[in-house]
Amino acid sequence: MTMTETGSHLAAPPGYRWRWLGLAVVLCAEVMDLLDSTITTIAAPGIAHRLGGGTTFMQWLGAAYTLAFALGLITGGRLGDLYGRRRMYLLGAVGFTAASVACGLSTGPAMLIACRAAQGAFGAILIPQGLGLLKDMFGPKDQAKAFGAFGPVMGLSAVGGPILAGVLLGADLFGTGWRSIFLINLPIGLAGILGAVLFLPSVRPTRGQRLDPVGMLLVGAGLVALLYPLVQGRELGWPWWSFALLGLGAALLTVFAAHQVARSRAGRDPLVLPALFRRRSFTGGLILGVVFFTAVMGVTLAFALYLQLGLGYSALRASLASAPNALGIVAGSIVGGAVAGRLGRRVLHLGVLVIAVGLAALAGLLATVGAGLAWWHFAPALLVLGFGLGTVFAPLFTFVLGDVAGDHAGAGAGLLNAVQQVATATGTAVLGTLFFGLAGPRPDAADWTAALRTTIPVAIALLAVTFALVFLLPRHASDQG
Known part of the structure; x- marks a missing residue:
């Protein structure tokens, strides 16, 4: 070979x-x-x-x-x-x-x-x-x-x-x-x-x-310090130490970034090459990914909880009810991958708009039909939502990693996956806490419905921020100007 x-x-x-x-x-x-x-x-x-x-x-x-x-x-x-x-x-x-x-x-x-x-x-x-x-x-x-x-x-x-x-x-x-x-x-x-x-x-x-063993220790400890309170905080009632850990995690990651710059300037191999962040597609894509995954993963969790807690679905039935979302992702990914080269960053704008339309349709459904919903009521909105998600996924990966040199592609991919993990945990913690707080102490089906209906606009607002952040990216993944 x-x-x-x-x-x-x-x-x-x-x-x-x-x-x-x-x-x-x-x-x-x-x-x-x-x-x-x-x-x-x-x-x-x-x-x-x-x-x-x-x-x-x-x-x-x-x-x-x-x-x-x-x-x-x-x-x-x-x-x-x-x-x-x-x-x-x-x-x-x-x-x-x-x-x-x-x-x-x-x-x-x-x-x-x-x-x-x-x-x-x-x-x-x-x-x-x-x-x-x-x-x-x-x-x-x-x-x-x-x-x-x-x-x-x-x-x-x-x-x-x-x-x-x-x-x-x-x-x-x-x-x-x-x-x-x-x-x-x-x-x-x-x-x-x-x-x-x-x-x-x-x-x-x-x-x-x-x-870089010091870098490994710093980034690993920083990510765990960030993720542990985000994963466990809501279940434990957000004790004071959960916020202290979040601060510690942010501090450790800041020290990690400084360590990587110093190591690179000294001519030693860093864990993550600082020069990667001078590429608009990489840095812009990571920033966009944080907001995007926070929004979509948070509202996805809230919807899954609503099906089980508000409508009394089993986890299996809730998964089956969400199947149109998966089908939409498949279709959207095929379309997004096919047109990304021609449309460039506009395909991300299109995908974010479609997701927002799907969520708005879901909120409208909750407002008009209320708690008397059957699984098939959700299918059209979930199909649209999934199509938008699929349209964003493939081009986002291409933008973030498409121009990363081969000898740092693994670290870049690891960083992208880490961003997804942190954003998913953040969305789960923030929108999950909001969802449970809106439902109240002893919620019935109507309370859960109202809670989800109010949580969805927050996710749409985050998508509006995502739409604006797309302008941070070059017009096409190969452009770095």
């Missing part, structure tokens, strides 16, 4: 023979991650009953994964830059699969939480390699199409996780019960490992580079 040089990094040629099969391997990892970040939603009560855990245990089934994932994201991406993305993909896939099996074999709450944390840690090594590998395998013309494949996978996996959990729990395959939701990763993981060996390019740096 011949390689071409990109900066200080060797890359597979743009016409890499197995690039589309390689894309399927990358998406396999995304499926495992997204399924495991959502699949415990429906299974948590049953797992707690079987293993003897309480409500705190159920919260930590998700929190252990999220925090460990965030802790290692940027470092995981940088490991791929330094030691080869295929090698790190394989390490992450093997570790993630093994941790999934260990989850399925857990005998108590502590063991399961520890194994969930191990899943998150290996996921942090695995996931950032995907976007870097796409840059290695695809030339500029095909990158938008490759990034466009992420939207459908994200939508279907996010909705499909709870549905799959319900099916597996109901089927009780071979008497495995709840354990099957983790053991299902074994065949998926083995397929990803085999595919990586066969179809991913072996790409390595051209010069020796070193990790």
Whole structure:
């Protein structure tokens, strides 16, 4: 296999023979991650009953994964830059699969939480390699199409996780019960490992580079200090220390940024290259991503809670009711990926407007029909909402990572994933707290309906900010002026 040089990094040629099969391997990892970040939603009560855990245990089934994932994201991406993305993909896939099996074999709450944390840690090594590998395998013309494949996978996996959990729990395959939701990763993981060996390019740096251990410690501690109170704060009533941790997290990340600048000026390898932030597409895309994901993930959580708490849906039924949203994401991703090259940043404007229309339609539905809603009432608004989401996803990835040099693509992808994690947690905390506060202490269906109806305009306001932030981006992903 011949390689071409990109900066200080060797890359597979743009016409890499197995690039589309390689894309399927990358998406396999995304499926495992997204399924495991959502699949415990429906299974948590049953797992707690079987293993003897309480409500705190159920919260930590998700929190252990999220925090460990965030802790290692940027470092995981940088490991791929330094030691080869295929090698790190394989390490992450093997570790993630093994941790999934260990989850399925857990005998108590502590063991399961520890194994969930191990899943998150290996996921942090695995996931950032995907976007870097796409840059290695695809030339500029095909990158938008490759990034466009992420939207459908994200939508279907996010909705499909709870549905799959319900099916597996109901089927009780071979008497495995709840354990099957983790053991299902074994065949998926083995397929990803085999595919990586066969179809991913072996790409390595051209010069020796070193990790930045101080930077790793600072960014990891900073992200955990930010995310822990955002994940747990609402459940604990926002104690004083949660705000202290948020301040500490912001301070640690500020020190991390200064450390990266100093290290770069000294001619030493930083964890995140400060020069990346001089690129309008990268910096503007990250800022936009913070506001965008805060809005859409926050309101998505509020809607999911409304279906279960306000309308009395089970988690499985709520997931099925949200299926039109996933279908819209698939369609929007296909369209967004196809027109992004021609429309440039205007496709992001279009997507944000469509999302706002979908949310406005949902708010109007709540105002006119009220609490007497059936699942099919939501379908048109959710389809429009999903289409807008899909239209934004693919071009946003292209803008943020399209012009990042190959030897820093992993760190850039890790940073983008970290931004998504922080924004998702922020949206969940802020809009979730608003939603519960508006519902009141003893809410009925009408109270939950009114709470969601009032929360939606806040998300639309954040989308208006997102629309304005799109102007920070160059007209096209390849323009840096």
